Amino acid sequence: MNSVNDPLATMDPALLQRLGIDDAKLTAAAQLMEQIRAASNEPSVEETEVERSASDTTAALRAEVKRLRRENQLLVYQADTLADALGACHCFGTDPQCPDCQGDGGPGSFIPGRRNFRNFVIPVLEALRDLRNARAARKAATSEETTASDQAD
Numbered sequence: 001m002n003s004v005n006d007p008l009a010t011m012d013p014a015l016l017q018r019l020g021i022d023d024a025k026l027t028a029a030a031q032l033m034e035q036i037r038a039a040s041n042e043p044s045v046e047e048t049e050v051e052r053s054a055s056d057t058t059a060a061l062r063a064e065v066k067r068l069r070r071e072n073q074l075l076v077y078q079a080d081t082l083a084d085a086l087g088a089c090h091c092f093g094t095d096p097q098c099p100d101c102q103g104d105g106g107p108g109s110f111i112p113g114r115r116n117f118r119n120f121v122i123p124v125l126e127a128l129r130d131l132r133n134a135r136a137a138r139k140a141a142t143s144e145e146t147t148a149s150d151q152a153d
């Protein structure tokens with residue numbers, strides 16, 4: 001037992017003698033109190049494992065919350081960007097309780113944002129135009145072959 005934790009070390013031996021306190025009994029009592037204190041402060045193996053498990057769970061949950069917040073921010077940003085590109089309310093007109101459109105803000109309800117329209121809608125329109133032109137060209141080629149074979153007969 002070191003002198004900092006030894007209650008006898010802080011007591012005046014003369015005072016102890018005047019009070020009639022037996023030094024040996026007091027030392028034994030102090031040692032017992034120190035053992036009880038140490039035992040009560042020392043976590044059991046089970047408590048340590050439970051605390052570690054709880055700590056791991058808390059850390060995992062914090063990491064998951066952080067990941068979900070980032071994902072949510074990205075999704076909200078993408079949804080807002082797409083709604084702007086389509087000239088729709090942020091709720092896409094699907095929420096009758098929406099404070100901004102009361103459910104009437106579907107695509108085409110507003111003037112689309114120029115940059116988002118150019119980035120997200122124009123490429124789709126161009127792809128559809130190219131697909132339509134390719135089909136028309138195939139149909140024309142098929143029609144010419146049919147006409148040519150009809151004339152050959």
Ligand SMILES: [Zn+2]
Binds near residue numbers: 093095099100105
């Ligand atoms: Zn809305």
